[in-house]
Amino acid sequence: MASKIRLGIIYGGKSSEHEVSLRTALSIMKAVDLEKYEVTPIYVQLDGNWVKGAPIKGQLPSVESLRLQTRPEAGGQGRGEDTLPAASEKSLPVLAVGKEVDVVFPVVHGPNGEDGTIQGLLELADLPYVGAGVMASAVGMDKWMMKTVFAKEGLPQVAYIGVLRSRLESEPDSVAAQIEQQLGYPCFVKPANMGSSVGISKAKDRRELLEALQVAAKFDRRLVVEAFVKARELEIGVLGNEQLITSVVGEVIAAKEFYDYEAKYKGAGTELQIPANVPPHVTRQIEELATRAYRAIDASGLSRVDFFWDDQADQVYINEINTMPGFTPFSMYPLLFDATGIPYGELIDRLVQLALERHADKQRNTVAAEELD
Incomplete structure (x- = not known):
């Protein structure tokens, strides 16, 4: 390993939490000790293309500037300058990341990021990376599966129901009736695989419940409905x-x-x-x-x-x-x-x-x- 640790920061991603990831990456890039680390930004564009930025050399921009610098341009390429953690003009094959860095800090939030997908790629590349592995990332991301594991462990939880989007589409009134009977109002409706409170709604009656279910179903085929607790x-x-x-x-x-x-x-x-x-x-x-x-x-x-x-x-x-x-x-x-x-x-x-x-x-x-x- 070189005298400096070559730290790759993977950020962006194809999800509604793209901007959250940019903000997280910017905070980390500002804080790393450049005497210890050589930082290589690796940006996952909204179109799924991976591009590598130049190592950080100077003052970082604002969050807004970073967002503009990394916005995909025509042809799917980003733009950037050597002093910014922005995308270069050259695409980066995903599994070639290992030739560029010693360890990765992945901060791609939401689906296709913290759900085990990027972790799986890094495992295939045999690269050390910050955070949970494939299984833990997937279970932690999927609220339905997570609650199932917690129940097995005997951890106290509020009452909840899992709902498939296909069932909601075929029998919405039956779904609503089950929720009303088992959970009551108010209740919270969430996509199972989404973070940062994206797609979450609070429902106080059947009209709001059906609307909330439709909103959550835009983000995932698996939904979780939780009982309200004043806490x-x-x-x-x-x-x-x-x-x-x-x-x-x-x-x-x-x-x-x-x-x-x-x-x-x-x-x-x-x-x-x-x-x-x-x-x-x-x-x-x-x-x-x-x-x-x-x-x-x-x-x-x-x-x-x-x-x-x-x-x-x-x-x-x-x-x-x-x-x-x-x-x-x-x-x-x-x-x-x-x-x-x-x-x-x-x-x-x-x-x-x-x-x-x-x-x-x-x-x-x-x-x-x-x-x-």
Whole structure:
């Protein structure tokens, strides 16, 4: 390995969370220590084309400038300058990434990114990468499957129902009746495979429920409907492979009815209280449930685990695990660890080291029958 670690940052992607990924990538690029790392931006355009930017040499642009610099042009190519982490004119074959970098930090959010797809490509390229592996990424992304695993682990959850888009299209009234009977109103409707609160709606009656189901069905064929619980929204960060560190607990106090995309990435009056003002026994319970959830899906590197706390009944429910949380200025995960005593730059260093350690451990696996002799 060269004196500097060659760090590839894969960002963009073919999903509705493309802009979120740009913001996350920009935050990481601004924070990396260029004395330690040679950073190579690798941009996945909206058309699916992969292009490599020049190594960062100078001041980075604003988020808006980055978005403009990486916008696909006619012919599917990006444009950029040597001083910007933007796309070059030359396409990059996906599996050729390994010749350019030593380790990858993939920050392609949503489908075709944090759901195990890019992780699978990096496995084929035999490259170390930050974050969860193929299985954990896929399970963590699919809310329906994630809830199934959590139920098997005995983690407390609110009541939910899984709905297939095909069933919704063939018998919408039957679907609505089942939800009304088993969950009641209000309830939340979500695409199973989508992050950043994209496609999520709160329904208070059948008309809103059917509309919410149609909205969610635009994003995925698998939908999840959850019962409403009047509770506070608490979040915790987990860092590590097998030896885990948990952050302080934070609270999301949403100005709107729930913590949606606008609140997460544009502020929208949402308050993040770090650390959260909760009793010590709630903190301990969340730490314990978060590590159980992390291990249940075999996560690695990092995850943010979200909870509901019904303070009247003193009941904690796990909501979900996010295996590739955002690193934007509004993102909870780095803020939680900063309050824990691990600042942003150090957090990136630790994640890169965890990626290298996990890859080295994987090299111990026997891959050929002849090696058993």
